[in-house]
Amino acid sequence: MPAFDLHIVFDCADPDRVARFWMAALGGYDFPTGVPDGFATWDEWADANNIPVDQRNLGRTLVDKERGSRPDIFFLQVPESKQLKNRVHLDIKVAPGLTGADRRTAIEKEADRLTTLGATIAIDHDDHLVMHDPEGNEFCLA
Structure with a gap:
């Protein structure tokens, strides 16, 4: 194929x-x-x-x-x-290879940058954040 x-x-x-x-x-x-x-x-x-x-x-x-x-x-x-949750979403890998507090710091730093661009945090999980772009499309920071 x-x-x-x-x-x-x-x-x-x-x-x-x-x-x-x-x-x-x-x-x-x-x-x-x-x-x-x-x-x-x-x-x-x-x-x-x-x-x-x-x-x-x-x-x-x-x-x-x-x-x-x-x-x-x-x-x-x-x-x-947009009416419902995305069935497909993007994952932005901002902390590859990092663990613990270092991983969380990298994710939070990028979340701060993206919120200044118009994103919002939807769900805060221990190991990643679910965010919305300016029109509500879900994506994750991990």
């Missing part, structure tokens, strides 16, 4: 806001570069192609610019709000 590429996709109300949160949360991710030839910015390109301003935030993509080995992450605008 062939190996397949993997993309991660978030449904959200504000793709730009959620993409910017995850770009800062994960590090090494950024928006793809490459504005079409003849244009200085994507907004200039959108203006030239008569794309209404209210339709310019229908989606965003993040690519791994640092390692080049992590999956692309897509953020797609959907009309409905």
